[in-house]
Amino acid sequence: MGPPLAPGAPVKIRLDLRPVLAAFQKDGFYTNFKGEKIYKQDLKHVLVAGDVAPLSWGFDNLVNKPELELHDPNSDGIYETTLVMNAPEAAKTTAQEWCQILKTDDFPQYSSDYQLADALYNLALGEARRAVEPDSTFRTGKEWAGVWTRDISYSIILAQATLQPRLAMKSLLRKVSPQGRIIQETGTGGAYPCSTDRLIWAVAAWEVYKVTGDEAWLRKVCPIVQQSVADDVQNAYNPGTGLVRGESSFLDWREQTYPRWMQPADIYQSENLSTNAVHCQANVVLAAMARQLGHPEVAAAHERLANQIRHGVNQYRWLEKVGYYGYYGQYRYGLRVR
Template identity: 35%
Template sequence: MALLPALAMAGEPAMKTRTASAEFDRLFVLAQTELEQDKVDAITDWSFNDQKPFPCVCFETGEKWHYVWTRDLSYAADLALAKLDPERTKTSLRFKLGAVRTPGVQGDQSKWKLVAQDTGSGGSWPVSTDRVVWFLAARHLLGDPVFRKEVEQALFMTLSQDDTFAFDPEVGLYRGETSFLDWREQNYPAWTAKDTTFIAESFALSTNVLHYEALRLAERLNRENGDTDKDNAGFYAAKADALRDAINRRFWNESRGMYMSYIGPAWAPVPVESYDLLGTSLVITSGVAPADRAQRALANYPVAEYGSPVIWPQQPATPIYHNRAMWPFVSEYALRAARATKNAERIAFEIRSLMRGTAKAGSNMENYELTTQAVHFEDGKLSGPVVNSPRQLWSVAGYLDMVMRGVFGVEDDGAVTPMLPTQLVPELFGDGDTIALDLGERRVVLRKPKSLGSAGLLVAGTQRTEGRETIVDLVPQDASVQGLRRNGAQFAPPQPEPPKPVRDGEAWRIAMAAGTILYSEGKRIERVDADREVEVRMTGTSQCFSATNVADEIESLPSRTTCVGPELHAERASPRVWHWMAPNDGRYRVSFRYRNANGPINTGITAGVMRLGLMCDKKLGPWPQFATIVMPHNEAETDSTSGTFEAKAGANCTFALNRGTNMSDLDHFAHYTGGKGGASGPLNEADIGTLTIVPLP
């Protein structure tokens, strides 16, 4: 059953609001107008099809972006498009699927399609792994049996591929970049601008919550298909439960009362003083965060005068884009999180922010500068937002969702569950008793109570249907009294230089400046309040150190990591095979020196993705050990991501490095002409140098 009519404007808007605020009513019409402008019959992009249009009855991303990208489309569809125009949404989502075109890579399911990760950091997937956001959108469109079958196949294949190449079983999380925050130095350490290996083996909150949602969808579809707990439904349920627990264990910062945006790699999982609003909102709306943590996480996430920053704290010497900015679609996810936690003040704050930004700009912009909510702020070399597009698709969808769900409470299933802050009543109701949302075939009317009392929220009391009208009598309800933290524009200090350990007998001595913190293996060692040396006992295994600066009780992003201690090398027997004898029982970390010049650091689809197999004659078990090795694009020789393994003393071990898969293997990229691996054919290669092994504590 269609809950809302597909928008088909010809002068008159398909939907209208009737409130005491002419501005509120006008901006709702504007959002519908801009959504119509985002509907196209052909798409273009500088890096596809030699910049020639090709047919697609799709949504384009914005006035400046005439293409369809997985994350932009999917978030927009989850917010509003799936219910407003399901057919065009399905067409757009289908465009982001691709079958494997490389012989031997996928086996019997070669005709099944996977979700495409768009061009990006270090050569795309699995440096970035948030393509599973596609399922956040697709879950709304399962009433079409043909599309449902496509979703099931894509879900099975995409999760299977991510489990093989992106999941770390020791940590219990999926590796990869923060979702949407994909301009590295905006929210990652500045040194990742030239080296994305850290990003490829780190773990992001938002991306893991998206995988959790995908696993829950897999569980649901299998149950609906008749599977029992002993079959696939139980398998996906157990994986989702374990991932939920790992997210809460790894990302929660109790001292801040917030979830960290990302943490370091498995071998040095340094906690990072970085928080992002999308990840925070998703961890709440998904149900991953327990109720008490959900309330604290949103209440503790700081705001600025006019809206919520997409990251906190802000990073110094960084242009305005994600840094020092608010993004409307993320603000709408924050509004959803505020509704989930009954945070009346945050609900009102986000509604006003969305209205103000659109009214001031005259369009649903891509983003705004944080302190002024301007579309451009002059600050010399740091001016921005660096890029900003009118009628940005996910901003349009976010605004529509703010009106339909955020104010009138219309849910995806058609239920009406308003949660209206009493402080908005004078603006929306004026002297009247009702406000209304006309959806065409249906009209939702909210009736205010005779007395607001001291309650923070108005929620649904009695409901009745009269013809096409759903009339809801609002009743007061207490809300959580949280307040708003107003330091959203606060800066973090700059990142320090990496530690330089110097051996002194059986210890490492590390010179630390005042106001720095030393970490080893991801664990905090010591805060230094005056310039001095810190002594760390040698362990006889690899010891890895990083540092942060501290100012106003906010830590900088981490320095590069410096590792010291034993370093072993395997003997190369052939281009892809190495031999090595283990000196002691224990755990080891293995990585490669390499060069991947198949594309620039900031884009492309040719990240090197390999599977490393290990067999030793003194076996720990009946099976070989495996690890995924990722070799992102780079400009100079550097280290790959790492794998870990165990070996017994004296074991003769053989390492074999085999080709894995990357995005160039998908036929979706057959039209990619902006770099290697597209129209010229799949490419998954790197110049591989020394294999390095270090013993772990």
């Protein structure tokens, strides 16, 4: 092992993709060392990953780090990029103290006899305010720009509906398609319908209504939720089990949930506990919205759907021997062989 790189050292990475490009030209695909086929139309980016800054193992987020993308400036099949290693700002440091910088006195305040609890609460308020983009929508995370349906919906349910309801409204509406459906923007196999937990949006929208009491908001979001559920009934609801198909919700990194042999079609067929909990509550919420807006027949239909999912979860996901719902074996897949 050689000496460590000097601070700010440039490192050029070059990758010879000529065999891959030649296979694309000849066959339309390239077969990798595992026997998997990579088709020409699926090669969108060439990126480098790793565990030393500025590299990252967050594969889903690599496209948001332009310095990690390799390019072929000479069109010779050699892709390259130059990284700056050991940059001073990349060094891991721990702050010795925290001082409040952002104004948060318009948020609900908390005080107690415990100074640490007060400081942690005030720190959380500061982080909530810091999580706002210049366009007045919520940022998904430090390294995840923009609004993501799943992430922002859970944040709104947990706190942001109470803290910043108007920003919550704007962020939720950012995740509505021109056709008036909730957008499922991330997930296995190109997202929807392999991923179907977009309906957590409905629960977040209802949380905003509970905070604001804004009837205009309710009239705006109710048709969006209703149309999205109608699509899911056609594409993801299994009348045989009463459950909803699609991959897991908040434990959504597929490599941590599903075995490697499962393909997107298999993951679509799985009936996941967390995703079914989302759909059950979304139908409960939609029924409440419809009743509030004077549509009892719509409310009754979605109460039936919620009960259908609830019955399916109790029948297929309750583990009698251990006395809890099967989260560690969190999805139902395949047929029982007698």
